[in-house]
Amino acid sequence: MRTYLSCIPCFVRQTVEAIKMATKSKARQKEALRKVLLKLSTASFDRPxxxxxxxxxxxxxxxxxxxxPYKKVKARDNQAAMKFYSYLKELIASSDDRLLVAAKLAIAGNIIDWAASPEFDVKDTIDEVITQPLTINHFAQFRNSLxxxxxxxxIADNAGEIVFDKVLLEELAHKKITFLVRSEPIINDATMEDAKFASINKLAKVETVKITAKGLNTTSNRFKHFVDEADMLISKGQANYEALSDMEGPIFFLLKVKCPLIADHIQAPLGAIVLKAGGEK
Amino acid sequence: MRTYLSCIPCFVRQTVEAIKMATKSKARQKEALRKVLLKLSTASFDRPxxxxxxxxxxxxxxxxxxxxPYKKVKARDNQAAMKFYSYLKELIASSDDRLLVAAKLAIAGNIIDWAASPEFDVKDTIDEVITQPLTINHFAQFRNSLxxxxxxxxIADNAGEIVFDKVLLEELAHKKITFLVRSEPIINDATMEDAKFASINKLAKVETVKITAKGLNTTSNRFKHFVDEADMLISKGQANYEALSDMEGPIFFLLKVKCPLIADHIQAPLGAIVLKAGGEK
Structure with missing residues (x-):
């Protein structure tokens, strides 16, 4: 996916958010913002x-x-999400279709995304997503693949969100699961520390993959190894969709559409919740 | 008012909006965006x-x-606003306090602001503003001054909005009114063409004032002349508030708070509707 003109204001908005979290020094905040603006003024928009x-x-x-810079935000999101853990478990326990509700909750978790929007209300989001139909609904295929x-x-997305991934992982506890996080902090993406906070290491083998200058390093031997070992992939969130939309299946994308350009690509409106099957392996 | 770091994403968002309206040439759109980013990377944030x-x-x-670039948007806003003219007149005719409702409608019109937000729903806004209390309410002083x-x-703000100004002007038809618009197009600010579209020239003497590189030219002899001639000033919208907040009164600011920095300055929350008395003359 190339960069659209409409991505640029989003980068600048993210920059202002991040620099305020990164340092109290007004001078460094300004310097970083100026350097980012200068970089964007010459960046190739043909790159993703x-x-x-x-x-x-x-x-x-x-x-x-x-x-x-997002360390505190991630800790806050993790803790906020954890407060809803028992509520999520109740919703699943009282449902007619545990897997469907767990999958929807994993998507609900995807809304906790500081990078795309600084505002969220966890409880409302959960209740909304549970009742909202999936706009792209490949759940039947998802169940069959599972x-x-x-x-x-x-393939994990953000801190906070991973608590919601955990309840889906618990429904799949009889499977051999590798849970992939970023090897180092980038925005609010989940890392090993976040996975451990949510005790995901007790449910799955948590592994790391690098984010390179080109994004998720899907061409590395390490990443390929994890893909080769798996019968099926579950990908969370927009950035992973960007990186993996052309990948051979079975792969399932669980996400909320938050960006008009992703909406255009995935063919679902803004705000839609999506469980989409990717290409066949 | 100085420029805050949070203003910068807003400028970039406005730029992407404006370039798409200004030309179909992708090359020129990109060139303009790059030049704006470069300019912002070195702009003094100490300037307003x-x-x-x-x-x-x-x-x-x-x-x-x-x-x-906003020519079509302004024409669309003017036409959209004009469709509500008779509804506005009905609201005033059926009210217990014509002046209060007319003033509130002039504030409702302030929400039609392409520069701050591409989305608005005229009818909902009107009904909301009519029932919503003024967060800063200097209406009694406003009535006394009048x-x-x-x-x-x-002092007018945007195209479209001026149709809502018109209904307030009609309540003041027994006064000698000078209606000030921008001398040339800048964003969606009202110009002589817009004032004529709304037939404001039949209610008031429409005059123009230049927008210089420093914003509304409040230090020009021309502007001072209009101020000296007036017993009272009415200022619409955020940009005029920025330019005139330190001016001697009687001056009244009618606006909706749309920007967190204005909210901080005027001491009212985002979304608040404000009728605020400025300094005494």
């Missing part, structure tokens, strides 16, 4: 948004001398 | 937002070779 995003966040980290799969590669 | 905004929109006009004033300087 993830690549420009990586460059933007690298500038912010370098100039503010803060390797993890019935056949022994090994699953689950 | 209006000054940076002027520079931004000058770049867009120059590179896209379109002197009035009782005493013979000559009024009314």
């Amino acid at each position: 948004p993830t690549e420009i995003g990586y460059a933007v966040h690298k500038i912010i980290k370098d100039i503010t001398k803060n390797d993890d 019935d056949e799969a022994e090994t699953i590669l689950y | 937002p209006t000054e940076i905004g002027y520079a931004v929109h000058k770049i867009i006009k120059d590179i896209t070779k379109n002197d009035d 009782d005493e004033a013979e000559t009024i300087l009314y």
Whole structure:
């Protein structure tokens, strides 16, 4: 996916958010913002948004001398999400279709995304997503794939969200699951620390993969190894969709459509909740 | 008012909106966006937002070779607003306090602001504003000032909105009113053409004032002349508030708070509707 003109205001908005979290120094905040603006003024829009995003966040980290500007946000999101854990479990226990509700909750968790929107209301989101129909609904295929799969590669998205992934993982506890997180902090993406906070390491083998300047490193041997080992992939969120939309299946994308460009690509309106089957393996 | 870091994403968002309206040429759109980003990367944040905004929109006009990118938007807003004219008149006719309702409607009109938000729903806005209490409510002073004033300087804001100003002007038809618009197109600000579209020239003497690189030219002899002639000033919208908040009174600011920085300055929350008395003359 290339970078659209409409991505640029979003990068600048993210930058202002991130620099305020990264440092209290007004001078460094300004310097980082100026460097990002300068970088964006010459960036190739033919490159994917993830690549420009990586460059933007690298500038912010370098100039503010803060390797993890979203550290507090992630901790807050994790803790906020954890408060809803027992509510999520109740919803699943009282449902007619545990897997469907768990999958929908994993999608609800995807709304907790500081990078796309600074505002969210967890309870409302949960209740809304549970009652809202999936706009792209490949749940039947999802269930069939799960019935056949022994090994699953689950590609995580954000901190906070992973508590919602956990309740889906618990429904799949009889499978051999690899849970993939980022090897180092980038925006509010989940890392090993977040997975451990949510005790996901007790349900799955948590592994890391690098985010390179080109985004999720899907061409690395390490990533390919995880894919080869898995009978089925579950991909959370928009950035993973961007990186993996062309991948061979069975792969399922669980996400909320938050960006008009993703909406255009995935063919679902803004705000839609999606469980979409990707290409056949 | 100085420029805050949070103003910068807003300028970039406005730029992307404006360039898409200004030209179909992707190459020129990109060139204009790059030049704006470069300009912002070195702009002095100690200068007021209006000054940076002027520079931004000058770049867009120059590179896209379109002197009035918002021309269609303004025509659309004027026409959309005019459809509600008879509804506005009904609301006033059926009210217990014509002046209060007319003033509130003038504030409702302030929500039609393409520069701040591309989305608005005229009918909902009207009904909401009519029932919503003024967060800053200096209406009693406003009424008293009007009782005493013979000559009024009314400083207009946007196209579309001026149809809502018109119904307030009609309640003041026994006064001598000067209605001030911008001398040339800048964003969606009302110009002489818009005032004539709404037939405001039949209710008031429509005059123009230049927008310079420093924003509304409040130090020009021309502007001072209009101020000196008036017993009272009515100022619409956020940009005029920015330019005139330190002015001697009697001056009244009618606006909807749409920007967190204005909210901070005027001491009213985002979304608040405000009728605020300024400094005494």
